[in-house]
Amino acid sequence: AQSVTQLGSHVSVSEGALVLLRCNYSSSVPPYLFWYVQYPNQGLQLLLKYTSAATLVKGINGFEAEFKKSETSFHLTKPSAHMRDAAEYFCAVSGWNFNKFYFGSGTKLNVKP
Amino acid sequence: ETGVTQSPTHLIKTRGQQVTLRCSSQSGHNTVSWYQQALGQGPQFIFQYYREEENGRGNFPPRFSGLQFPNYSSELNVNALELDDSALYLCASSLGETTGTDTQYFGPGTRLTVL
Numbered sequence: 621a622q623s624v625t626q627l628g629s630h631v632s633v634s635e636g637a638l639v640l641l642r643c644n645y646s647s648s649v650p651p652y653l654f655w656y657v658q659y660p661n662q663g664l665q666l667l668l669k670y671t672s673a674a675t676l677v678k679g680i681n682g683f684e685a686e687f688k689k690s691e692t693s694f695h696l697t698k699p700s701a702h703m704r705d706a707a708e709y710f711c712a713v714s715g716w717n718f719n720k721f722y723f724g725s726g727t728k729l730n731v732k733p
Numbered sequence: 734e735t736g737v738t739q740s741p742t743h744l745i746k747t748r749g750q751q752v753t754l755r756c757s758s759q760s761g762h763n764t765v766s767w768y769q770q771a772l773g774q775g776p777q778f779i780f781q782y783y784r785e786e787e788n789g790r791g792n793f794p795p796r797f798s799g800l801q802f803p804n805y806s807s808e809l810n811v812n813a814l815e816l817d818d819s820a821l822y823l824c825a826s827s828l829g830e831t832t833g834t835d836t837q838y839f840g841p842g843t844r845l846t847v848l
Contacts, residue, residue: 626775652834663737663823663839664776671834710775714834719789721766721837723775 622647624711626724634732639683639698641727643711646692653694654712655685658726664710670694681705706731736760737826737840745846751812754843758805758826765807766837767799770821782807783830811845819847 627642645651652671656664668679675687685696694711711724736759746752758765764783768776778791782801796812805826811818821844825837 656839661841663841664825664837665839666836669836712775719781719783719830720791721768721778723768723777725773725775 622649622651622713622718622720622722624653624713624722624724626709626711626727628727629725630728630730632730632732633701635703636700639696639701639705639729641696641709641711641729643685643694643696643724644692645694645711645713647713649718652714653685653687654714655679655683655694655696656710656712656723658708658710660707667696667709701729701731703731703733705729737824737838739822739824739840739843741843742841743844743846745848746814747848748814748816750814751810752814752845754809754811754822754824754845756807756809756824756826756840758807758824759838760805762805762826762828762838764827764830764835765801766825766827767807767809768823768825769793769818770823770842771817772820776823779809788830814847816847819845821845 623646625644654669655667668677670687678684708728738757766781767779770776781789785801798810801807821842823842825839827835827837
């Protein structure tokens with residue numbers, strides 16, 4: 621069985637501060653992990669994905685995530701938040717032979733000026 | 734802009750009715766997946782079609798069904814609507830047969846309200 625848990629449904633940071641969004645996964649097979657962002661009234665957009673290559677994955681808009689097997693985590697970070705980063709972020713898990721995709725419940729990021 | 738479009742944008746139905754939602758995938762993408770996103774929750778996987786055949790399904794009852802057409806369009810049909818079916822329905826297209834590794838490109842969704 622596969623699932624992801626996102627800790628914190630709402631995160632608020634000041635502009636220029638570090639962004640840390642937490643994701644822990646559960647998987648019976650080596651996982652493939654994804655972070656998607658959803659802006660208001662728009663579809664989900666892929667930020668980055670881990671598919672068993674490098675454990676530190678760099679994505680778009682300055683985001684990156686590190687796969688830590690020992691901690692079953694795939695936290696999303698960005699060194700310096702920008703106002704345009706305000707959105708909802710979803711972690712998701714799948715597997716190499718899986719035709720199913722499991723999303724977490726999402727974390728809304730608020731960026732204060 | 735992902736190239737994935739959905740129609741209609743909003744829809745209101747009453748309990749017991751049937752509804753058809755439509756999706757136009759990105760050209761060349763052989764896989765389409767459908768998701769239900771209830772308010773305040775993450776998307777829940779409904780099912781996936783690859784070259785017009787269903788090849789993956791989540792925990793949704795048979796009254797949720799789909800079709801995929803050769804022209805990269807697809808439909809989600811829901812029969813006997815229930816109040817809990819009120820949600821944002823998302824479709825996503827991807828290139829390969831296995832969604833597990835592919836990047837999915839999402840449409841903006843159809844907001845269904847069941848009264």
